[in-house]
Amino acid sequence: MVTIHKTNIEKAYDTARIKAKQIDHPVLLSIVEEVDAVDPLSFYYGGRSFNGERFLWKDRDHTITLVGLGASHIVSTDEMEDRFFTVENEWKRLIEESVVVTGDKWAGTGPLLFGGFSFDPMNDSGKEWEQFSTGSFQLPMFMLTKPGKTNYLTMNVICHPEEDGSLFHEHLLKKEELLANARKTIIPERPRWLGNRDVKPEEWKDSVQSVVSRLQQGEMDKVVLARKCEVSFDKQVSSDFVLDNLWSQQPDSFVFSFEREESCFIGATPERLVKKTGEEILSTCLAGSIARGDTLESDEKLGEALLEDEKNRFEHQLVVESIEDALKPFCNELTIPTSPQLMKLKDIQHLYTPVIGQASEHTSLLNLVEKLHPTPALGGVPRDKALHVIRQEEEMDRGLYAGPIGWMDAYGNGEYAVALRSGLLQRDKAYLYAGCGIVADSEPESEFKETQMKFRPMLRALGGTDHDE
Numbered sequence: 494m495v496t497i498h499k500t501n502i503e504k505a506y507d508t509a510r511i512k513a514k515q516i517d518h519p520v521l522l523s524i525v526e527e528v529d530a531v532d533p534l535s536f537y538y539g540g541r542s543f544n545g546e547r548f549l550w551k552d553r554d555h556t557i558t559l560v561g562l563g564a565s566h567i568v569s570t571d572e573m574e575d576r577f578f579t580v581e582n583e584w585k586r587l588i589e590e591s592v593v594v595t596g597d598k599w600a601g602t603g604p605l606l607f608g609g610f611s612f613d614p615m616n617d618s619g620k621e622w623e624q625f626s627t628g629s630f631q632l633p634m635f636m637l638t639k640p641g642k643t644n645y646l647t648m649n650v651i652c653h654p655e656e657d658g659s660l661f662h663e664h665l666l667k668k669e670e671l672l673a674n675a676r677k678t679i680i681p682e683r684p685r686w687l688g689n690r691d692v693k694p695e696e697w698k699d700s701v702q703s704v705v706s707r708l709q710q711g712e713m714d715k716v717v718l719a720r721k722c723e724v725s726f727d728k729q730v731s732s733d734f735v736l737d738n739l740w741s742q743q744p745d746s747f748v749f750s751f752e753r754e755e756s757c758f759i760g761a762t763p764e765r766l767v768k769k770t771g772e773e774i775l776s777t778c779l780a781g782s783i784a785r786g787d788t789l790e791s792d793e794k795l796g797e798a799l800l801e802d803e804k805n806r807f808e809h810q811l812v813v814e815s816i817e818d819a820l821k822p823f824c825n826e827l828t829i830p831t832s833p834q835l836m837k838l839k840d841i842q843h844l845y846t847p848v849i850g851q852a853s854e855h856t857s858l859l860n861l862v863e864k865l866h867p868t869p870a871l872g873g874v875p876r877d878k879a880l881h882v883i884r885q886e887e888e889m890d891r892g893l894y895a896g897p898i899g900w901m902d903a904y905g906n907g908e909y910a911v912a913l914r915s916g917l918l919q920r921d922k923a924y925l926y927a928g929c930g931i932v933a934d935s936e937p938e939s940e941f942k943e944t945q946m947k948f949r950p951m952l953r954a955l956g957g958t959d960h961d962e
Contacts, residue, residue, distance in 0.1 A: 494604075494903060495592045502594065506661050509592040509652040519651045521566070521591040521632075523903075525602045528646045531675050533558045534740060536637045537750075538681060538733050539674030545755065548607045548631060549736060550900060551748040552908060553765065556640065557601050559900060562671060563634030565649040568606060570628040573614040577863040580606075580628045587632070588903045600770065600906040601638045602645045606630040608751065609758070609898035609912060612867065612891040613880060619890030621917055621924055624756045629893075631751075634664070635671055646672070681733035684726040684921070686956045692721040693888075698937040700886040707882065708933040715811055716873040716882050718940075719928030721889055722948055724955055730918045732757040738954040745838060746950075747910040749898055758893045760915025761950055763838055766865055766897050768908040769858045774824060774850035776861075779836065779911075780812040780870040780930060781805030781844035784946060796835045796842055808930045809833055809844040811869040815876075816848055819864040824850035840949045858907045862897050870930065871895045871911060892917065894926035914950045925951045 495508070502524060509522035537549050540562035550559040566587065570579045584606055593603050608630030611622070636647040650664055697720045704716050732750045736759065739748050743761035750759045765777040783799040786792030799805055813829065820827060828849045836845035852861075873879025893912055901907030916925040927947035929940045 494588050496595065496598070502665075505592060505594045506652070506658070510654075510656065510658075512590070512592060513652045513654045516590065517654055518590065519653050521587055521604060522650045522652050523591060523593045523595075523603045524648045525593070525595040525599070526646055527596070528644050528672065530642075531637055531639075531644050531672065533560050533637060533639060534737060535677070535679065536560045536562070536671065536675040537736065538679040539677065540635070540671055543634075545752050546631070547732070547750070547752045548633070549748070549750045550607065551740070553745060553747045553763065558637075558639040559601060559605070559607065560637040561607055561631060561633030561635070564631045565634045565651050566632040568608070568628070568630040568632070569626045571626045573627065576610060576614060576628040577859045580630060581857060581859045584901070591903070593903065598904050599638070599640065599645060600904065601640060601900070601902055602647050604632065604649060604903040605636060605647070605900055606632055607900045609893045610862070610866070610896045611893055612871070612896040613884070615880070616884050616890055619892060621756075621919055622890055622892035624753045625758070625893055629753060635668060681737050682731060683734045683956060684728045684730055687725040687727055689722055689724040689952065689957065692723055694720070694941065696888070698941055701931055701935065701937040701940050704882060704886060704931045705933065705935050705937075708931065713878050713882070714874040714932070715808060715869060716879045716931050717871055717928050718883065718887060718931055719889075719891060719895065719926055720887075720944055722925040722927075722952075724923040724925065724952070724957070726921045726923070729920050730923055730955075732759055732918055735759055735918065735954050738956075739950075742954060743839065743950055746914070749910070749912070751893075751898065755920060757918040758898070758912070758915065759918060760912060761954070762910050762913040762915060763836060763843065764870070764911040764913055766868070766899070766909040766911050767858070767861045769852065769861065770906055772852045774820065774852050774861065776816055776820060776848040776850070776865065778809065778812045778816055778833070778846040778848060778870075779843050781809040781833070782841050782943065785837065785840060785842060792837075796837070799842060799844060800833070800835065804932055804934060805844060806833075808932060809846070811874045813846050815869045815874070816865060820848065820850050820861070823853055823856045823861060823864070825853055826851040841946055858901050858905065858909070862909050866897050867895065868911070871928070873930075891926060895928065914947065916951045916955075923951075923955055
């Protein structure tokens with residue numbers, strides 16, 4: 494990677510084009526500049542000419558927002574065994590040959606890949622997920638990065654050995670057009686809600702009972718079973734209005750949208766898988782849940798009941814131990830509190846334990862993602878046996894649901910969340926997914942009600958009512 498500080502953009506383009514000729518291979522030119530304040534949602538809406546190639550990411554701690562428009566490059570793999578390695582290698586190759594124009598190496602600027610990995614590449618593919626691979630990533634053509642109050646715009650251009658420069662100048666004009674569009678008021682169009690239905694609810698309850706029987710016989714400690722809900726509309730659903738709702742309704746969650754052609758994977762998840770800033774590692778143990786109360790007193794009682802509940806504490810401890818085992822080989826230091834605390838969200842409260850580590854040298858973010866996914870909060874214990882049972886019992890493809898979704902930049906920084914409280918928008922339908930941890934004393938009806946509670950954030954964002962929920 495060649496980093497150029499504060500030079501003429503035309504000269505940087507010439508440098509990239511000369512390099513492309515020398516190696517007889519396309520070269521990435523990435524130009525970063527600070528811009529006046531831009532609203533992320535307005536930038537996303539104003540990029541409608543890139544429908545099918547947009548993404549948005551807002552982290553839970555309000556430290557960074559990313560919006561990508563257009564795809565300069567797609568990194569995609571359908572491999573089952575080596576998908577993390579394949580994506581990492583392709584990303585390294587692209588970065589090594591790149592020319593980056595920036596004032597400094599700000600995290601989340603310059604060359605950046607956004608996307609995700611499917612939950613289980615070994616499972617049969619579902620038709621609704623055909624526009625996503627086992628690993629699907631996008632290098633945006635234009636990207637807004639907001640770390641706090643600062644605004645950076647990155648333009649990524651793939652320079653070919655024999656091009657004449659006209660395409661590059663079109664990109665410069667498009668950049669100005671997008672910034673102008675972001676200053677216009679755009680109200681997202683809402684389709685009319687026709688209804689929602691649970692997909693095979695009784696069969697799912699039977700599966701829960703089947704898994705409980707196997708757990709009681711000592712085959713496993715825990716299995717996470719998920720199910721699907723289908724929502725219908727009178728016309729095609731745009732991610733714009735759903736994102737608008739998630740942004741305002743779920744301020745303390747990771748909010749994400751990832752478009753691929755006619756599909757969009759979208760959601761607001763509370764759970765971080767792993768974050769890497771320089772050498773610092775941050776992960777989250779999130780397992781065990783209960784509803785919110787109608788009053789402060791009832792809410793506190795429910796929270797206390799969750800903290801004292803043996804089933805939920807056992808389920809949570811399995812996740813803590815798993816994450817500790819996964820991170821230890823990659824960290825010189827690891828700090829984990831001895832007891833969980835409560836994470837309170839709009840509809841639900843969870844047991845939560847933060848994990849902080851100091852990464853060993855040469856540890857990449859995708860090394861960590863590969864070792865952590867899936868945690869017991871999404872798969873089960875032991876992992877391989879639980880995944881085998883999930884393939885047998887769920888009878889659906891989770892796709893990107895419950896998989897790692899997030900970003901990584903050229904400097905080794907990045908963050909991946911666990912894609913919960915999410916759904917797939919596709920033409921005039923939305924497919925929502927929710928799951929829960931099944932242990933030996935689980936009851937099918939109680940677990941079914943828990944998934945109904947977990948559907949609420951997405952149903953509300955899609956325009957549903959309490960009656961629909």
